[in-house]
Amino acid sequence: MPRSPLALAALATAAVPGLDARSVRPEELPGDYDVAVVTADDGVDWLVRAPRTTMAGAALEAETELLDALHLYVDAGVLPFTVPQVAGFALLPEGGRAVVHRHVTGAALDLEALRPGPGLAADLGRTLAAVHELPASVVESCGLPSYTAAEYRERRLVELDEAAATGKVPPTLLRRWEAALEDVALWRFQPVVVHGDLATEQMLVTGGRVTAISGWSDARVADPADDLAWLLVAAPPDSVDSIMEAYQLRRTELHDARLVDRALLVGELALARWLLHGVRRGLPDVVADAEAMLADLDEATREDAPA
Template sequence: MPRSPLALAALATVAIPGLDAFDVRRPRDSGGEVDTAVVIDATRQRWVVRAPIGPAAGAALEAEVGLLELLVEQVDADRLPFAVPRIAGFAHLPEGGRAVVHAELPGRPLRLETLQPGPGLAASLGRALAALHELPTSVVENAGLPAYDAEAYRQRRMAEVDEAARTGKVPVRLLRRWEAALENVAVWRFQPTVVHGDLTVENVLVAEGDVSAILGWGETKVADPADDLAWLMVAAPHDAAESVMEAYQLRRTELLDPHLSERAYLAGELALARWLLYGVRSNDAEIVADAVQMLEDLDASTAPEDLLEDDGLDLVPASAPAQEDGGDVARFSFRDTF
């Protein structure tokens, strides 16, 4: 049973001695494997308290805490142009594990549908992602989080497509496109980087026209940087996504990855397959039906001539489906469900 907001507020007062809780609220995106609340103290300071549900969630939260400690060092050294949560205290839970508390970070969730091209927010987003991908991979490895080389990650994606194919619910043409892309080894010669792994509009905060903070670091790994660009390629207005990529390319040093955009589009398409697999594994007919509809829409929007070319696979849809409030992809995260 989820903990009540009052119970979470009590945990916050234990974690932060002297905290005088005045009000407590559930965040808009609460749910999942971690109970979350925003506690407002007597001085109007807002605190986020997170308590895991079960041992697996507790272990994942502890790993995230370890990573955040290392990321804070990168922020303080001016290697990241945005804030990350700074853990302010812990409260031990009766069933084991710990709740964590940090100050709420400034900003509002990014609204992709309003993202404009040019040197403003789109460029800020591109620079933020580039700075993240420029971090030493040791930041993730020292936190005990997963690290993949390019070939291992390609094999991982191939296994994902194979599992989706076995459901019998993915259009044949999409499967052929995906298999062709994954079998083209040249497309997968990339340098692994630190990857956030769960970039969504709720996890990217914006203030005064810039990216102010990034949240939700529980899926971070060393993997394909294209994964962090997929949600933008799929859901952002095309001209704004181009501005993001331009700023990203300018900020990256020694970036020699001619197939980055191709893999980003592929990652966006494979997110639909993961949504399908999530519905199948959880036996949720509504999610399965939703995923099947989106896969069929994607298949319909893909021109027949989008076939494997000599230099790679053209994965840009001929006419992307209409999107509102961030698009259909905003219904779920790009997180790795394996």
């Protein structure tokens, strides 16, 4: 049963000595967590997360360890942004711990506001490159997943097979995806540390630059295209070159000629994953939404195909 905001506020006060809660509001974040923002009597906002399942609890523990490691790179100036810093824990009756940290500040990234040139678009490219330059050991030492390029391609193939089995993916789209996944040259990449679940609300902006990134529970060593896909698909087309140019300049020894092609493909495959989410969870609204987007993509790619 979900915990109420008041119950989460009580956990926050137990986790952080001296925290005197003045108000609390629920917060929506990805994952199986109960989440709230607690405002203390000194005006500071604190985020409290309590896992709903054993699996979510294990993921939260791994993320907490990762955040500690990332802070070393923030303090050293290697990462040009901040990440949440855990301030305390509260034991849960059923086992596991709630985690509390200061609520990171900044405005959610507005993709529509991106413009070409040396501003925020370029900063996004440099920011992602800085993450991808981190040593793999940062993630691996926390027990988070690490994949080779071949293993990751195989995971994509398995997902596509599962999506195909639903009968809800347009056949022409399915054939195009299958051909891309069979193109071994497309999947020659060096795995890197990736955030794994980037979205506008997790990239916080202040003064025209990225100042904080939250939501690290899906971090892993995998395909850099995962972190670029959503940007290349959703950002204004005229800002994409600025993002990628800054990204490539910040990366060292980047030999991935098909990175953009693969990122665009990964962006499309996200629709298949959304479909599977709806099917697995028995969510007809999600399934219908995914089917509509797949149909739109199928029509758009048919129109773009050479005659």
